[in-house]
Amino acid sequence: MTRIKKNRQTVKADNFWTDLKSAGRPIFALAPMAGWTDSPFRQVCKSFGADIVYSEMASAAALTFQPENTLRLLASAPRERPYVVQLFGAQPQHFQAAIALIIRHGLPAAVSGRGSRSHRRLPPDGFDINFGCPVRKVVKQGAGAVLMDNKKIAREIVKAVCASTDRPVSIKIRARVGRTDALVFLDYLSDLPLAAVIIHGRTMSQGHNGPVDLEMVRSARNCFPGVILANGGILDLAGANAALRQSRADGLGIARGALGRPWFFQELKSQKEIHLSWPEKAAVMLEQARLAAANGESDSLEIRKHLCAYCRGERTAGKIRANLMACSDWPALLKAIKNSKHLLAARI
Ligand SMILES: Cc1cc2nc3c(=O)[nH]c(=O)nc-3n(C[C@H](O)[C@H](O)[C@H](O)COP(=O)(O)O)c2cc1C
The missing domain is CATH 3.20.20.70 (Aldolase class I)
Known part of the structure; x- marks a missing residue:
């Protein structure tokens, strides 16, 4: 060495x-x-x-x-x-x-x-x-x-x-x-x-x-x-x-x-700016949420905080955040991500 x-x-x-x-x-x-x-x-x-x-x-x-x-x-x-x-x-x-x-x-x-x-x-x-x-x-x-x-x-x-x-x-x-x-x-x-x-x-x-x-x-x-x-x-x-x-x-x-x-x-x-659409952002959120769930953290405050951070700048951020923070388990979290108005529109 x-x-x-x-x-x-x-x-x-x-x-x-x-x-x-x-x-x-x-x-x-x-x-x-x-x-x-x-x-x-x-x-x-x-x-x-x-x-x-x-x-x-x-x-x-x-x-x-x-x-x-x-x-x-x-x-x-x-x-x-x-x-x-x-x-x-x-x-x-x-x-x-x-x-x-x-x-x-x-x-x-x-x-x-x-x-x-x-x-x-x-x-x-x-x-x-x-x-x-x-x-x-x-x-x-x-x-x-x-x-x-x-x-x-x-x-x-x-x-x-x-x-x-x-x-x-x-x-x-x-x-x-x-x-x-x-x-x-x-x-x-x-x-x-x-x-x-x-x-x-x-x-x-x-x-x-x-x-x-x-x-x-x-x-x-x-x-x-x-x-x-x-x-x-x-x-x-x-x-x-x-x-x-x-x-x-x-x-x-x-x-x-x-x-x-x-x-x-x-x-x-x-060296290129990236502007993700909401469905693209949601796909990243889902990946992180799945990893958190697989690691036994689906009901932790940490993952909900993270998911809320992805909503920054979105027009309906307040509503999406409220839904996310109300979740207490993985199925609810998954549903909150998938069921947001934007996601339904994009059929994620
Ligand atoms: C919520 C939060 C937690 C942090 N925790 C640590 C930490 O555990 N160890 C550390 O060295 N710095 C910690 N920092 C400092 C960050 O690593 C970084 O130095 C600081 O946020 C400045 O960078 P930024 O302006 O790009 O956020 C923390 C900062 C924040 C906002």
Whole structure:
């Protein structure tokens, strides 16, 4: 295995990040979103061309002490590869224990597009560390975004994760948290073997809204040799191309821009806007709903939220959403999708 020497530590050269980068095209990743980037949605995004898909963030402490539910959250299907599991936490030893558990047992297998479930429990292709979450219940544990301003612990966590796995390790950070901006943070970690970073170009205090600092992402190239993905506010093809131009990043992390619009990845790849008719959208909704049902999630809030997101911009969105949210099982959900006025008209 070829290795790039980087100070005392080494980065494995033949990982999926370097493969994607050496293809010479921008890399488009589905960024992690708690409550949204579950296996059915990741599979659909993959089918539209997402290069990499991230899990929802998972608690390293929960995986250490009570892993069953959290492992279920991380279930994945073979068609989702490369698949990156994102962990959050405040203690290096929890990350170590969580990764050891995942590598030892693999992840639960999700049902895939053809209705088949692989019997093999595979570990993910990479691990990501969350240094960007501003949510109160995360930061009050000393995890997520506050770690950018608590660099010593952040560094210990990165070291612990890199020492726990042969798989590439990436991080997701913010443009700034408190006294620490992305450049200072990346510089502080520059001797550690990180393969990639997603930079959400907003500060922690901005949360998830407001202007995105793509200049900061561009400057990150001076202190980070790995793959850099710009993230924040990328909602359409023109915005994506502008973000790539301004940031000179290797690619983009797409978050809310893919909700109810997983074909955004195909737009990015083909460089053509896609305007689906309602029946075409409904076919995608059905595919995702079927995957959710096959994975035992047909009555979950998550799938109904996802299906509602597809209705954005439709004239009768309110009515369709109300019907979807009222469903409590798979037959009702199927009926709500099929019976909407638009679908009947199109005979889906
Ligand atoms: C509902 C929601 C959940 C999120 N969950 C996570 C998460 O689990 N891990 C993470 O690193 N970022 C998370 N994020 C942040 C996104 O990955 C992304 O950085 C942010 O939404 C900015 O990108 P956007 O403007 O394209 O949506 C979440 C964002 C939203 C809106």
